[in-house]
Amino acid sequence: MNTFGVKIMMHKRTRWIVGLAAAALLVTPALAQDMPAMESLMGTDVRETCADPANLPETVNVGSILTLSGGASVFGVSQQNGIRLAVDEINNSGFLGEGTTLNVIFEDSTSVNEQAIAAMTKLVEEDQVVAVIGPTLSREAFSANPIAQDAGVTVLGVSNTAAGITDMGDFVFRNSLPEASVIPGTVAGAVAGLGIESAAIIYANDDDFTVSGADVFRESLEANGVTVVGEETYATGDADFNAQLTNMIAQNPDAIAISALAVEAVQIITQARALGYEGTLMGGNGLNSPAVLEQTGVDSEGLIVGAAWNIASPNELSVAFTAAFENEYEIRPDQFAAQAYTGAWMIASAIRCADSVDRTAVRDALLGLTDLQTPLGVFNFDADRNPIHDPVVQVNVEGAFSVLGAE
Amino acid sequence: MAQQLVNAIWLGSVYSLFALGYALVFSVLGVLNLAHSAVFMWGAWIGLIVVTEIGQPLWVAIPAAMIGSGLISYALERTAFAPLRARNAPRISQLISSIGASFFLVSLAQLVFGTNPERFPIGIIATDPILIGATAETAATIRIAPIQIIVLIVAVVLMALLNILIARTRLGQRMRAVAFNQRTAALLGINVNAIYTITFFLAGALAGAAGVLYALAYNQITPFIGETIALKGLTVIVLGGLGNIQGALVGGFVVAGLEVFSVAAGGSNYREAIVFALLFVILLVRPQGLIGQKEQTRA
Numbered sequence: 001m002n003t004f005g006v007k008i009m010m011h012k013r014t015r016w017i018v019g020l021a022a023a024a025l026l027v028t029p030a031l032a033q034d035m036p037a038m039e040s041l042m043g044t045d046v047r048e049t050c051a052d053p054a055n056l057p058e059t060v061n062v063g064s065i066l067t068l069s070g071g072a073s074v075f076g077v078s079q080q081n082g083i084r085l086a087v088d089e090i091n092n093s094g095f096l097g098e099g100t101t102l103n104v105i106f107e108d109s110t111s112v113n114e115q116a117i118a119a120m121t122k123l124v125e126e127d128q129v130v131a132v133i134g135p136t137l138s139r140e141a142f143s144a145n146p147i148a149q150d151a152g153v154t155v156l157g158v159s160n161t162a163a164g165i166t167d168m169g170d171f172v173f174r175n176s177l178p179e180a181s182v183i184p185g186t187v188a189g190a191v192a193g194l195g196i197e198s199a200a201i202i203y204a205n206d207d208d209f210t211v212s213g214a215d216v217f218r219e220s221l222e223a224n225g226v227t228v229v230g231e232e233t234y235a236t237g238d239a240d241f242n243a244q245l246t247n248m249i250a251q252n253p254d255a256i257a258i259s260a261l262a263v264e265a266v267q268i269i270t271q272a273r274a275l276g277y278e279g280t281l282m283g284g285n286g287l288n289s290p291a292v293l294e295q296t297g298v299d300s301e302g303l304i305v306g307a308a309w310n311i312a313s314p315n316e317l318s319v320a321f322t323a324a325f326e327n328e329y330e331i332r333p334d335q336f337a338a339q340a341y342t343g344a345w346m347i348a349s350a351i352r353c354a355d356s357v358d359r360t361a362v363r364d365a366l367l368g369l370t371d372l373q374t375p376l377g378v379f380n381f382d383a384d385r386n387p388i389h390d391p392v393v394q395v396n397v398e399g400a401f402s403v404l405g406a407e
Numbered sequence: 408m409a410q411q412l413v414n415a416i417w418l419g420s421v422y423s424l425f426a427l428g429y430a431l432v433f434s435v436l437g438v439l440n441l442a443h444s445a446v447f448m449w450g451a452w453i454g455l456i457v458v459t460e461i462g463q464p465l466w467v468a469i470p471a472a473m474i475g476s477g478l479i480s481y482a483l484e485r486t487a488f489a490p491l492r493a494r495n496a497p498r499i500s501q502l503i504s505s506i507g508a509s510f511f512l513v514s515l516a517q518l519v520f521g522t523n524p525e526r527f528p529i530g531i532i533a534t535d536p537i538l539i540g541a542t543a544e545t546a547a548t549i550r551i552a553p554i555q556i557i558v559l560i561v562a563v564v565l566m567a568l569l570n571i572l573i574a575r576t577r578l579g580q581r582m583r584a585v586a587f588n589q590r591t592a593a594l595l596g597i598n599v600n601a602i603y604t605i606t607f608f609l610a611g612a613l614a615g616a617a618g619v620l621y622a623l624a625y626n627q628i629t630p631f632i633g634e635t636i637a638l639k640g641l642t643v644i645v646l647g648g649l650g651n652i653q654g655a656l657v658g659g660f661v662v663a664g665l666e667v668f669s670v671a672a673g674g675s676n677y678r679e680a681i682v683f684a685l686l687f688v689i690l691l692v693r694p695q696g697l698i699g700q701k702e703q704t705r706a
Contacts, residue, residue, distance in 0.1 A: 069522040071629070110522065205676060233676050237635055239625035242414040243670035243678075250410075263524055267625060274536060275410070276550050295526065 040089040041320045042345050045373045050353035053097040060096060060357055062347055063105050063123030065134035065144065070111025071237075074262050074291045075159060075336045076136050080106060081329050082337035083133060086344035089324070095348055102348055109135050109144075116140035120147045130357045131156065131350070131366075133343050137261075138162035138209040145172050154350075154363040158343035159336055161285045163212040166385045171363055173385040175343050175376070177308040179213045179259075179284050182391045186306030187220040187257075189393035189404050190282055196255045200230035200248040202268060203259035207236050213259030213284040221257065229253050238264065241271050255280040262286055266295045273299040280304060289334050293399050303396040304404065309338040309376050310392045312403055318375035342374045408671065409549050415667040416660070417555040420562035421624065423659025424617040425636055426643035427569060427652065428480075428610035434650035435586045435606045438498050441505040442483055443614055444633030444640065445512035450476035450615030451622035451632060452520055458527060465531060465623075469561065472619045473612040480611020481604060483508055489603070509633075516630035525628045558620045565616055566656055569609070573652060582606060586650075642686045648696025658696075 064083055067076035083104055089095075090102050105127055107119035116135045123129045124147060131154040135141050141160045148155040149169035157165055157174035161182070166172050190196055199221050203214035214231075221228055229251040232244035245268070248256060258268055258281060265287045272281065282304040293300050311322055311332060321341055325333040333341075350366035351357065372379040377389040394401040425447060432440045454472035457463050463471070487508040491501050537556070539549040573579035584592040585602045593599050621636065622628045643662050647654025662682055669681040689696065 071524070073523050232670070235679065237631075239621075239627060239632075239635075240414075240418055242418070243411060243667040246410045246414060247671055263627065267627065270626070274550070274552050276536065276538075 040093045040095075042086075042089060042317055042374070043093070043095055043349065045371075046349040046352060046369070047095070050349075050355075053100070053352050053355040055355050056096055056100040056351070057357060058099060059101050059103050060351055061103050061105060061127055061129045062344075063107065063119075063127060063129040063132040063134075065107045065109050065116055065119045065123070065132065065136070065140070067111040067136040067140075068106070068108040070109075071263050072111040072137055072261060074289055076108070076111075078289070078334050078336040079134075079136060079158060079340035081325070082333065082340035082342075083344045085321075085325055085328055085337075086341045086348070088328075090345065090348045096352055102351075104133070104344070105129065109137075109140050111137065111140075113140050113143040116144040117147065120144035124148055124151045124153050129153065130359060130362050131347050133158055133340065133347060135160075138165060138212075139207055141165055141172075142168070142208055145169075148172070152359050152363075154347075154359065154366060156343050156347060156366070158339045159285075160209075161213075162208040163215075164208075170385070173366060173381065175346060175379065175387050176285075176339050177387055177389070177391055179209070179216050181387075182306035182308065183213065183216040183284060184220040184223070185391050186282060186284075186304060186393050187217065187224055187226070189306075190255065190280060190304045191224045191226060193404055194255075194280055196226055196280060198227045198229045198251070198253045199255040199257055200232070200251060200253040201228060201257045201259065202232045202234070202241070202244055202248065204236045204238075204261070204264065205233035207261070209286070210236075210259045210261065210284075213286075214257075217257040217259060217284070226255075234264070236261070236264070239267055241268050242275065245272050245275050245277070249275055249277050253279060255282055258283040258287060260284075260286050262289055262292050265292055269296045269303070270299050285335075288394070288401075289336065290332060290400070291334075293396055293401070297399075300396050301398070305394050305396075305401065307335050307392050307394050307401070308387075308389070309335045310394050310401060310403055312401075313375070313377075313392070315375060315377060317373055321375040338375050342376055342379070345374070346372065346379075411667050411671045413549055413551055413555065415664040417558055417624070418667060419660035419663030420559050421617060421621050421659075422636070422639055422643055422663050423656050424562045424565060424613060424620065426640045426647070426655040426659050427566065428613040428617075429640050429644045430647070430650055430652050430655035431569075431606055431610045431613070433644065434652065435582055436488070436501075436603065437650070438488070438501045439505070439641075440483070440488075440607075440610070441502060441637070442487065442509035442512060443480075443610065444637035445509040445516075446476050446480050446483070446611050447614040447618040447621070447636065448516060448630060448633040449479050449512060450611075450618030451628045452516060452618075453615065454619035454622060455525060455527060455628055458531065465557075469616055469619050472615040474615075476615025476618065477608040477612035479512070480607045480614065483611075484603060484607035488607075489600075513630050513633070520630060522629060522631075526626045527623060527628075531623075554623055558624055561616060561620060565613060569613070570652065572609075578605065639682075642682060644696075645686055646689055646696060651696060654696050 066079050067073055087102055087104050096102055109116040123132055132148055133156050135144055136159050138160045141157055145155050145168050149171050154171050159176050160174050161176050161179045165174055201214050201217050204210040230248045232248055258265055287305045288307045350362050354361040354365035370380055380388045382388050393404040395404045428443050450472040453475040454468040457468040457471045487504045488501050536550040536552050581597045582602055585599055589599055643658040644655050647658030665682050666678050669678050
């Protein structure tokens with residue numbers, strides 16, 4: 001009986017496999033021949049300005065260093081989704097010309113600077129990539145980007161917002177608005193909308209991104225006539241902020257500005273509310289993630305965060321991106337996904353316009369992109385390879401970011 | 408200032424609870440168990456799993472985490488400490504061995520749970536704070552969250568039980584005898600290995616409870632939560648006198664108080680610097696700890 005049963009099973013399975021294989025054989029060539037290249041809305045302008053490339057190899061390798069695990073994995077995973085979506089669109093639409101495939105090699109920095117350095121070395125030397133997207137964190141960029149600069153490989157930061165990133169060299173670019181461009185608008189919007197007169201600032205004093213964020217908060221608050229009544233610091237990885245918050249709350253500030261990464265920001269927000277703080281909370285780029293809102297619940301109601309992108313943007317490329325992203329992953333994209341998606345398209349555009357995988361040619365082509373139509377709006381690089389486009393001021397209304405003053 | 412005192416007391420209770428396990432093992436074996444923070448981390452995960460996967464309430468999760476961590480700690484003793492002891496290896500070898508065990512436990516947690524931070528579900532404990540000093544005109548001067556009370560009560564009860572166990576029971580007497588002199592204790596008919604086993608289990612159970620409480624308090628669990636507290640715990644036991652149970656208790660509150668009040672005094676930049684500067688001074692001036700005794704009378 002037993003043997004018989006097994007035999008039947010095997011027979012069934014074999015039939016399955018044969019059937020599948022046959023179906024695949026029949027269908028695959030048909031699909032490949034009949035399916036016209038799918039045009040994507042993104043890249044329409046570049047298709048017109050740059051002719052179809054003819055000199056590209058079968059596979060163009062591009063690297064990407066993201067925080068796929070570790071403290072900052074909230075960002076990295078979202079970015080990877082954005083890049084994958086862009087790569088699919090680029091390849092399905094034949095954006096790099098007939099027979100050329102864009103291949104992105106992902107490396108996990110585990111949110112650790114040393115890992116980012118190792119990943120950059122591998123991509124630049126072993127994989128011989130044309131360009132690199134990332135690394136996710138500014139401090140990782142400061143550690144790893146000099147390696148790319150020395151090798152003459154273009155690095156495009158898609159989430160580095162600390163001051164001085166592109167000072168590392170002429171191969172270092174970013175498409176993420178630095179805190180210096182986003183925070184002044186955030187503060188001005190909050191002051192005008194909520195009548196804030198005093199504020200306190202809390203930030204990690206061992207992280208380039210949070211320190212430069214705090215500097216810009218301090219300047220913009222003072223520029224808007226707000227008195228800074230207290231400043232507190234902590235170390236990355238801290239979980240207890242009660243002492244600092246108690247200190248700040250005792251000064252009774254109208255607002256607390258938080259320059260932190262997502263993990264600490266969640267703790268700061270919940271602990272501030274637990275200590276009875278009822279004023280306005282505002283934050284930099286690190287707080288700009290649906291995950292922060294989800295994990296803080298009602299505590300982050302009214303939280304004000306400046307951003308380079310908001311899901312409510314009426315820009316048609318942004319709408320198309322959001323729809324495609326939701327269709328692919330069944331979750332809503334955040335700014336990190338939007339910037340990473342845009343970044344992958346920008347690199348592809350540079351490769352298309354260069355019609356070459358020469359590292360310097362690609363860099364020059366990226367620099368040459370002007371008035372690019374992207375989900376972030378009309379995009380340009382300034383002379384220092386920093387992005388120029390309009391930021392938005394967002395406020396958390398019932399668990400989702402909407403544009404401040406829009407409702 | 409009153410609110411800062413509340414902050415200090417409850418941070419101190421977590422530090423003390425954690426440091427007790429260090430002190431317990433050190434007092435009995437004379438060895439630092441550097442894998443203690445990894446056991447602490449596993450305790451937090453076990454508590455989380457009991458709550459989220461098995462759907463049990465907190466009062467089941469804490470004992471479950473204690474038993475689980477106790478068993479991990481026992482396994483640690485059998486694999487990382489006992490074989491070295493059997494070969495009469497120097498104590499430094501056991502210390503190194505415990506560092507290795509710590510790496511193993513953290514890596515294993517990364518493999519099993521991943522590195523994304525996890526949280527206890529929102530609403531597992533009430534969040535309405537208890538207000539003290541509120542009048543019709545002024546806001547409350549002190550706010551105490553229910554979790555802070557739970558942490559404090561569990562910590563104090565466990566510390567009291569441990570003290571009773573060591574000071575008042577026959578088991579505690581045997582533990583003290585082994586701590587005083589292992590050979591003499593063995594000659595007196597005490598099963599030394601059984602005492603080691605029990606010591607490690609108790610230390611692990613305390614770490615497990617501290618892990619769940621810490622995770623509840625800061626609602627964040629990763630395989631790396633042991634790293635920060637490991638150093639703080641070491642400071643605590645050095646401060647209290649290595650291997651001194653009461654010292655660990657007091658030390659926890661002293662370190663937490665220093666941290667909180669250096670922030671309150673406007674020095675959040677120097678918080679860690681002040682704590683570790685104190686550690687340095689203690690080691691120089693009073694190596695036996697604040698309330699430590701002479702080497703011979705330890706136990």
